[in-house]
Amino acid sequence: MPSKPINSDNWRAALGKNGFRVTTAQQTLIDIFAHSEYPLSAEQAWDVARQSRPKTGRATVYRMVEKLENLGLIRRVHGYQGCSHFVPTLPEQMMLFICMECGRADYLDRQPLDDLIEQSEHISGRQITESRLQLFGACADCKQDA
Amino acid sequence: MPSKPINSDNWRAALGKNGFRVTTAQQTLIDIFAHSEYPLSAEQAWDVARQSRPKTGRATVYRMVEKLENLGLIRRVHGYQGCSHFVPTLPEQMMLFICMECGRADYLDRQPLDDLIEQSEHISGRQITESRLQLFGACADCKQDA
């Protein structure tokens, strides 16, 4: 499996560039989200955070999640154990696949989808500003095991 | 604009077929969801329901929404004012478009998307059991106005 092209340093840089301070609470949470293979909720991230930084406050995590989402560094997974789990956003335009067996997040090329959408825009006269495609199922590994 | 092929009678039949009783509370809520042009949350549906049936309880609405969703009669709109708004499910395989100007829900043919997904399945060795595509933007009318 290729490693994800996610770099915590980039995230820190993005925060700094947007005028946010890079605090220890933030570093902790950045690392957690950047390295998790699975979608995490704020509550789950809070649990993980306190393992290495016990005094971390719950509200801090919620505020940070909001910030990271606004900056586009993490994105919401709709429909996997609710709608409030998050995965890192990959730099390329990709779409999300979640394996319902092992829970792992994976990413697919979304160019074909974008082509489809562009075509649809032309035909319908709509303007599409945001699209979410999420795929659920069994990854190649889990499909084999079954 | 073509009228939606939604028939409240079908919904009642679906409830009956699945062993549920068709109560007045249910009729009220079915009509509300079947005829709303906009995604509705349980809370909103409750407000509307009480206009014509004041004694309707909040829990009843939540329970009914869950039931209708399980029966596949309504479906969740992910990402429009949260993740807890619902629109009627159309009989055909369609995908959802929400206009962020006027809030109206519209439906698009999803055959092209399904083709895309099937292709991706073959290439990747994954098995895709569920896919959600939601499009947001401006409908033809609102695009013109802007």
Next chain:
DNA sequence: TTCAATGCAAATATTTTGCAATTCG
């Protein structure tokens, strides 16, 4: 008549907010 469905209120999440204390730049 019988049991699913309801309404109400209380119990649970879940997420947000106010604010004094802390900490980065």
Next chain:
DNA sequence: CGAATTGCAAAATATTTGCATTGAA
């Protein structure tokens, strides 16, 4: 130092549950 950020607790929201009562079949 000064402003952004934090932790804590309380508040606001959203959703679920228990239970006695009602009502559809």
